[in-house]
Amino acid sequence: MEKLKHLLAQKALIKATxxxxxxxSHFDSEEGRRYALALVRLVLINMQVEEIEKEAAHK
Known part of the structure; x- marks a missing residue:
């Protein structure tokens, strides 16, 4: 449960950023690369949250 709270906090921070x-921005600029990296992190966090929720539903 603590991991889920941490992931949700990270998700909120990334969305705010x-x-x-x-x-x-173009992806060949620094701003574009940072935006793309933030999108990737957001997707990974969403995947982890979904996995935790699925495990919790099975218990």
Missing amino acids: MQMMDID
Whole structure:
């Protein structure tokens, strides 16, 4: 349960950070690369949250 709270906190932080970024940046710029990396991290966190929720549902 603690891991889920940590992941949700990270997700909120990444989403807040992404809102301040320029979403129209080109991927060959530093801003674009950081935005793409944030998207990847967000997807990975979502996958981990879903896995934890599935395990909890089976118990």
